[in-house]
Amino acid sequence: MKRKILSNRTITRLSLYYQYLSRITDKKFISSKDLAGLLGINDAKIRKDLASAGQFGIRGKGYEISQLHSSLEKVLGINRTxxxxxxxxxxxxxxxxxxxxxxxxxxxxxxxxxxxxxxxxxxxxxxxxxxxxxxxxxxxxxxxxxxxxxxxxxxxxxxxxxxxxxxxxxxxxxxxxxxxxxxxxxxxxxxxxxxxxxxxxxxxxx
Amino acid sequence: MKRKILSNRTITRLSLYYQYLSRITDKKFISSKDLAGLLGINDAKIRKDLASAGQFGIRGKGYEISQLHSSLEKVLGINRTxxxxxxxxxxxxxxxxxxxxxxxxxxxxxxxxxxxxxxxxxxxxxxxxxxxxxxxxxxxxxxxxxxxxxxxxxxxxxxxxxxxxxxxxxxxxxxxxxxxxxxxxxxxxxxxxxxxxxxxxxxxxx
DNA sequence: TAGATTGTTAATCGATTAACAATC
DNA sequence: TAGATTGTTAATCGATTAACAATC
Known part of the structure; x- marks a missing residue:
């Protein structure tokens, strides 16, 4: 799992994705395109953000929500007290x-x-x-x-x-x-x- | 007085300059270089920010603080209630x-x-x-x-x-x-x- | 005038977006 | 397999910085 240094703006957006994902309960997968539509953010940017934080997606399917959520938790440093x-x-x-x-x-x-x-x-x-x-x-x-x-x-x-x-x-x-x-x-x-x-x-x- | 459309980041910095200038009482002029040193911001960026908000400086001297302060007030839209x-x-x-x-x-x-x-x-x-x-x-x-x-x-x-x-x-x-x-x-x-x-x-x- | 500092151009850097091969 | 969507490359866009002629 390669990890680049996250820019300030990427971090801010990752928190945004994280907060948004916390509220989704009716789906198992979400694509960058769908998330982009919901947040008013370009889909390529979302994929790049997520890729720079590790590898989370499945080609053809999208991102497994609960897994992405807990991965973001780790990357954002909020899996601890x-x-x-x-x-x-x-x-x-x-x-x-x-x-x-x-x-x-x-x-x-x-x-x-x-x-x-x-x-x-x-x-x-x-x-x-x-x-x-x-x-x-x-x-x-x-x-x-x-x-x-x-x-x-x-x-x-x-x-x-x-x-x-x-x-x-x-x-x-x-x-x-x-x-x-x-x-x-x-x-x-x-x-x-x-x-x-x-x-x-x-x-x-x- | 030409005015470009101010970017979000320029606006944020202009507010910062404004707040900082409010607290200076012991000088009449300040140069972009001095302000840059105090705020930890590149001096060319400050000059560009100020230029994009109007023409405020005097070559060789710098910016007249009280005049700059009230000009920023106008540009930032805080000269009114x-x-x-x-x-x-x-x-x-x-x-x-x-x-x-x-x-x-x-x-x-x-x-x-x-x-x-x-x-x-x-x-x-x-x-x-x-x-x-x-x-x-x-x-x-x-x-x-x-x-x-x-x-x-x-x-x-x-x-x-x-x-x-x-x-x-x-x-x-x-x-x-x-x-x-x-x-x-x-x-x-x-x-x-x-x-x-x-x-x-x-x-x-x- | 000589020194200082602006306003602005040109160069650099970084971030966004489009496009598409890779692959589930 | 066919369709969908990722990960990533290359193109674009915008913001920062260095440099310097203009000018107080």
């Missing part, structure tokens, strides 16, 4: 703590962190919130794979520095701060930029 | 209702909608939540530019159909549903996919 902490339990942070959909994907939120005394030592959705001062200690005694940073802009730089210095290898950064660190994969998601993109598209339409 | 409704006031929806950062960008959240009786007629952050049955009526008497859809997966398709049928031209879709509609720009943001992307990058690292 990922331990996650949420740093910053404000509006967005506590929404993530409350969200039930992660457990389905084996994203296991183990703790929240904040510096606000009215939040520290409370629980949200059964998950305890600790003072951020205890973060280093916590990381030493618990295996943490991913830190989600949902602190205000002002605190972002310091928090991310600390998280990286404690050896965390993956960060989802919801702050507007653009950061690059060696030794840590930081993905930025900026909801405000989505609003701006939409405004721009609407303003320049036609 | 956008009226926004949030449909689905669960975890994520109410986090957005509570978020204070939008007003700064003239995104004006005018109402929330839900079907849950424990939420309807309440207020969050001074914004009233209506029953979704009243949505059509509301749209007729209020100018709405953007609908944010934060309902559960199961309700997504029906809600989006309805929103489009009432003539809304822009949707931010936070559900996992992939939708395309003529006559309406729908941007999808899927936080779960960000988690999966990160997992995939971590799993295939090195």
């Amino acid at each position: 990922w331990n996650v902490v949420i740093i910053g339990c404000g509006n967005l942070g506590s929404a993530l703590l409350k969200y039930q959909g992660f457990s389905k994907h084996k994203f296991n939120i183990v703790a929240g962190f904040d510096i606000d005394k009215t939040k520290v030592n409370k629980e949200i959705n059964g998950i305890k919130i600790y003072h951020f001062d205890l973060f280093g200690k916590f990381v030493k005694s618990n295996k943490i794979d991913i830190a989600v940073v949902t602190v205000p802009q002002e605190a972002a730089s310091e928090v991310i520095d600390k998280v990286v210095s404690y050896g965390i290898k993956g960060i989802l950064n919801f702050t507007p701060l653009q950061v690059y660190k060696k030794d840590c994969i930081i993905l930025k998601t900026d909801i405000t930029i989505e609003f701006i993109r939409l405004a721009c598209l609407l303003a320049n339409k036609k | 956008w009226n926004v409704v949030i449909i689905g006031c669960g975890n994520l929806g109410s986090a957005l209702l509570k978020y204070q950062g939008f007003s700064k960008h003239k995104f004006n959240i005018v109402a929330g909608f839900d079907i849950d009786k424990t939420k309807v007629n309440k207020e969050i952050n001074g914004i009233k939540i209506y029953h979704f049955d009243l949505f059509g009526k509301f749209v007729k008497s209020n100018k709405i530019d953007i609908a944010v859809v934060t309902v559960p997966q199961e309700a997504a398709s029906e809600v989006i159909d309805k929103v489009v049928s009432y003539g809304i031209k822009g949707i931010l879709n936070f559900t996992p549903l992939q939708v395309y509609k003529k006559d309406c720009i729908i941007l999808k943001t899927d936080i779960t996919i960000e988690f999966i992307r990160l997992a995939c990058l971590l799993a295939n690292k090195k």
Whole structure:
């Protein structure tokens, strides 16, 4: 099973296929052409994506759905548990703590962190919130794979520095701060930029 | 002032420049090379992005920050107010209702909608939540530019159909549903996919 | 003027798509 | 076998980058 390095865009599409396949229950096989029609994506691109992630198809028949689904699970790295902490339990942070959909994907939120005394030592959705001062200690005694940073802009730089210095290898950064660190994969998601993109598209339409 | 059609990626970068420039207060001019260094982006790309949005630079000096900032504001369509409704006031929806950062960008959240009786007629952050049955009526008497859809997966398709049928031209879709509609720009943001992307990058690292 | 930096052209790189031989 | 669909090659398209003349 040869595997090329997956481009960012291929990874994003593979997650899309994965999510879509999860919802198909009435068929055993699907062709790239059918999937393409359903997702509005070119069929050759789908075949290329799937081929670059391994060899899954049967010529003349298509892809066996349940087998493809579990292969994608492996390739996407979601056939295992990922331990996650949420740093910053404000509006967005506590929404993530409350969200039930992660457990389905084996994203296991183990703790929240904040510096606000009215939040520290409370629980949200059964998950305890600790003072951020205890973060280093916590990381030493618990295996943490991913830190989600949902602190205000002002605190972002310091928090991310600390998280990286404690050896965390993956960060989802919801702050507007653009950061690059060696030794840590930081993905930025900026909801405000989505609003701006939409405004721009609407303003320049036609 | 010639203007080309902006690609999606250019728009995203322009928002990034915009946000970054908002925070610079100690300089009058900035060169593409300096901005490139700060953002980790190629300088020629920045010049091309800015040129495709209009003519802003002065050879030998760079870009006048406050002028560039307000030009970008126009190009990005955020020099005006956008009226926004949030449909689905669960975890994520109410986090957005509570978020204070939008007003700064003239995104004006005018109402929330839900079907849950424990939420309807309440207020969050001074914004009233209506029953979704009243949505059509509301749209007729209020100018709405953007609908944010934060309902559960199961309700997504029906809600989006309805929103489009009432003539809304822009949707931010936070559900996992992939939708395309003529006559309406729908941007999808899927936080779960960000988690999966990160997992995939971590799993295939090195 | 001399130095700096833009705007733009041309070269490169990567991603998408069409087409089709291989094969179930 | 005949029909269908993959995996992959080659062609196309678009985005990034290097380089440099234009010009402040």
